[in-house]
Amino acid sequence: MSLTQFIEDFEEAVEDVEAGTLNGATNYRQLEPWDSLAVLTVIAMLDADYGVRLKADDLKSCETLEALYALVQTKVSS
Amino acid sequence: MSGSILVIGATGSIGGAIASHLPTDGFEVTLSGRSAEKLNILSIDGAEQKIVADLSTEEGRQALVASSPELDGVVFAAGVAPLAPVRYLKEVDLEACFQLNACMPLLLVRDLLKAKKINKGASIVFLSSVSASKGAVGYAAYSGSKAALEASARCLAVELAPKGIRVNCIAPGMVESDMSDGFAENASADALEAHAKAYPLGVGRPQDVVGAVSFLLSDASRWITGVTLPVDGGFTI
Ligand SMILES: NC(=O)c1ccc[n+]([C@@H]2O[C@H](COP(=O)([O-])OP(=O)(O)OC[C@H]3O[C@@H](n4cnc5c(N)ncnc54)[C@H](OP(=O)(O)O)[C@@H]3O)[C@@H](O)[C@H]2O)c1
Numbered sequence: 001m002s003l004t005q006f007i008e009d010f011e012e013a014v015e016d017v018e019a020g021t022l023n024g025a026t027n028y029r030q031l032e033p034w035d036s037l038a039v040l041t042v043i044a045m046l047d048a049d050y051g052v053r054l055k056a057d058d059l060k061s062c063e064t065l066e067a068l069y070a071l072v073q074t075k076v077s078s
Numbered sequence: 079m080s081g082s083i084l085v086i087g088a089t090g091s092i093g094g095a096i097a098s099h100l101p102t103d104g105f106e107v108t109l110s111g112r113s114a115e116k117l118n119i120l121s122i123d124g125a126e127q128k129i130v131a132d133l134s135t136e137e138g139r140q141a142l143v144a145s146s147p148e149l150d151g152v153v154f155a156a157g158v159a160p161l162a163p164v165r166y167l168k169e170v171d172l173e174a175c176f177q178l179n180a181c182m183p184l185l186l187v188r189d190l191l192k193a194k195k196i197n198k199g200a201s202i203v204f205l206s207s208v209s210a211s212k213g214a215v216g217y218a219a220y221s222g223s224k225a226a227l228e229a230s231a232r233c234l235a236v237e238l239a240p241k242g243i244r245v246n247c248i249a250p251g252m253v254e255s256d257m258s259d260g261f262a263e264n265a266s267a268d269a270l271e272a273h274a275k276a277y278p279l280g281v282g283r284p285q286d287v288v289g290a291v292s293f294l295l296s297d298a299s300r301w302i303t304g305v306t307l308p309v310d311g312g313f314t315i
Binding site for chain 1: 166262265
């Protein structure tokens with residue numbers, strides 16, 4: 001798992017974000033397409049692709065994609 | 079009212095409320111759940127027996143049928159609700175959902191009938207959901223399983239009518255429960271608030287479902303079979 005791959009997977013899940021426009025410092029919660037469907041979809045993507053179950057509150061607890069990636073990593077290894 | 083009722087999913091929020099209430103209406107209840115721990119701590123006056131059965135396994139199903147007494151009613155309130163937009167729907171979740179929500183009620187009725195454990199004139203009540211008839215993002219697996227359950231219930235109703243056995247579904251809307259907590263964990267606060275607003279009478283509690291179940295089990299509903307009764311605070315109006 002790498003941050004680059006994670007960002008690609010995130011872009012793929014959220015759709016409506018142009019591929020390659022996000023980076024680790026992006027505040028994903030401020031993105032225009034970040035809505036309730038995006039929350040549900042990212043949670044389902046993390047479960048299907050990473051085997052990690054996050055809650056909507058977890059997604060609220062981070063700001064940047066880098067921070068979210070770090071959170072996912074802690075769950076993958078635990 | 080009287081009769082011996084098997085409540086499957088008695089360890090769940092809605093099944094637990096149903097199981098607690100039925101003895102006050104004069105029914106004897108046998109409780110079943112997957113978790114031995116949760117089943118053991120259930121203390122319900124009038125509960126005759128407790129049967130631990132994991133219905134994802136054939137042994138679990140067989141154990142439940144073998145240990146069941148002769149029944150005047152069955153309430154199937156076990157269920158799972160995997161929530162995922164279709165692009166990320168896991169095959170294993172889809173299969174488990176249909177297996178427990180749609181296939182298991184049929185297999186159990188089959189096996190209970192073969193074992194002569196369902197008395198003439200009995201009433202079978204399946205817990206469906208408003209999702210069976212309303213589209214919602216992320217619910218394709220769950221909604222499909224409940225629609226299948228309702229369709230099967232109508233066939234069983236016709237098939238078992240000669241024995242006086244009635245088969246009906248209850249379709250609750252969102253009820254505060256472990257299952258809806260799972261939904262809440264996946265949904266943003268805005269989405270939850272918007273969903274709650276779609277209930278003219280507000281979101282339900284597990285106790286709000288028990289009266290309808292008790293009615294369908296009782297002789298007061300002796301001329302009702304093959305229906306799905308919405309119990310949803312007006313959500314589907
Ligand atoms: N809550 C709602 O808003 C809502 C709305 C509409 C319809 N419903 C339907 O109402 C029914 C009850 O829902 P609920 O809210 O009470 O859900 P819940 O609190 O999550 O309870 C689910 C029940 O299913 C049992 N179960 C799960 N997997 C099982 C398995 N493999 N074998 C045997 N039992 C298993 C659980 O047993 P253990 O706890 O022992 O593991 C528990 O008793 C379900 O059919 C659900 O689809 C619920």
